[in-house]
Amino acid sequence: MYAAVVHALGQPPRYESVPEPVPAAGEVVVEVLAAALYPLVRSFASGGHYTGGDALPLVPGFDGVGRTAAGELVYIPGLEPPHGTMAERVAVPADALMPVPDGLDPVAVAAVMNPASSAWIALRERGRLREGESVLVLGATGNAGRAAVRLALDQGAGAVVAAGRDPEGLRSATELGAHRTVRLAGPDEEVAAAFGAAAADVDVVLDYLWDHPAELALDGILRHRADLTRPLRWVQVGSAAGPDMTVPSAWLRKADVSVCGSGLGSISGARRAAALRELLARLPALVPTTDAVAVPMAEVEAAWESPMPSGARFVFVPAGGGEPASGSWESVGDREPV
Structure with a gap:
């Protein structure tokens, strides 16, 4: 399978072949449909995040949307380096997966959840x-x-x-x-x-x-x-x-x-998981707050270095994963203002 792979901290990942994930006890393999790029992901990939490490090589991507072998659309929360979500498939603890409400686009969900x-x-x-x-x-x-x-x-x-x-x-x-x-x-x-x-x-x-x-x-x-x-x-x-x-x-x-x-270290994993499940139920009203710009995973290296469009998020999708959800990532404007 293929994934985005970081070989040097602070450098953009390359799209390359990697071994298939081998699930441990209690884990399942999930097909990744969408994984967003945002500051936390960049921070992990640079080795600069306060909870991160420096193990290399690493696959970036903190969360994403995927599909189980049974066909269920799920949110994948909180994967940390070196095994991130910017890959065609990932191994995830089965009890960590969260159902995505019916009718939502995986790319839009991946963009807004973080x-x-x-x-x-x-x-x-x-x-x-x-x-x-x-x-x-x-x-x-x-x-x-x-x-x-x-x-x-x-x-x-x-x-x-x-x-x-x-x-x-x-x-x-x-x-x-x-x-x-x-x-x-x-x-x-x-x-x-x-x-x-x-x-x-x-x-x-x-x-x-x-x-x-x-x-x-x-x-x-x-x-x-x-x-x-x-x-x-x-x-x-x-x-x-x-x-x-x-x-x-x-x-x-x-x-x-x-x-x-308020950050990854400020509440327990159990409280965070409960909060995320509550949030997923409210997603239909929140999806419009962030525009999703779908980018083929094969173009991850170029997109990683490109300025992010105002009010939007790049979301990486597998090869053949569909047309961009909001225009072309190659014609974006200035980096998002605060």
């Missing part, structure tokens, strides 16, 4: 959003941010504030249901004041940016918050703007602020 799961777990497991509470999505113009807007509303959020740099992305967030927006442009004082006007009394912040935008958001919220004893739950999910944030100690003393992270 960004949606990041938002879902951050909201449900880490932010513990309650019905009627308000949410600020910091970085709402990316794939995960758009999913977070939709999922927060799905969970009964009373108000959702979308913040990001790209005006088109903010318009899209409004179309998804965001009540207010904050554009990350202009002098720092103006941006902080905009956060104060739009998000001063939010209950939960889902932060996909970190670094300076998060500093401005927290400063603006705390300076304009009507009741500083009202709990503010800040969930750190990503660091698209940078890895470090400066938090003056006084900010944490003058208000009820709690900060936690």
Whole structure:
């Protein structure tokens, strides 16, 4: 069979022949129909992820959609190097497979599951959003941010504030249901004041940016918050703007602020699996939040180096797996803005 294979950390994979998977006890072989490329996959392939290793060669791909020998369409969660999902077939623990709702396109499911799961777990497991509470999505113009807007509303959020740099992305967030927006442009004082006007009394912040935008958001919220004893739950999910944030100690003393992270190490495997099963049931309403661009697996090396289209995900499909779901990957625009 064929797979995408990384031979040097940080280098794009090559499409080449590999041995067939040999299932261990409790495992089954699944035919892979679609496997998405996104930052987590790149991080594993570069050896830079905080949970990853440096074993080579490796097949990238963290999750995907496949078909069992019995013909069931399933979601394949959480495979880690060196045995990833960017292969024609993979061996997976049978009890880890999750049925995909009827009528959904495998390519679309593969594109949306990672960004949606990041938002879902951050909201449900880490932010513990309650019905009627308000949410600020910091970085709402990316794939995960758009999913977070939709999922927060799905969970009964009373108000959702979308913040990001790209005006088109903010318009899209409004179309998804965001009540207010904050554009990350202009002098720092103006941006902080905009956060104060739009998000001063939010209950939960889902932060996909970190670094300076998060500093401005927290400063603006705390300076304009009507009741500083009202709990503010800040969930750190990503660091698209940078890895470090400066938090003056006084900010944490003058208000009820709690900060936690949401990632692969923040909840147990059992809780993660349960959350993913809940999310799969909600997928029909979420698929439109991420455009899928299908790419033949044989072209993985060229696609790996190509900028990702705005609001979309490359999804690798087996040879002969069908036409692209959304145009041609060779004519994509700029890398996705935050």
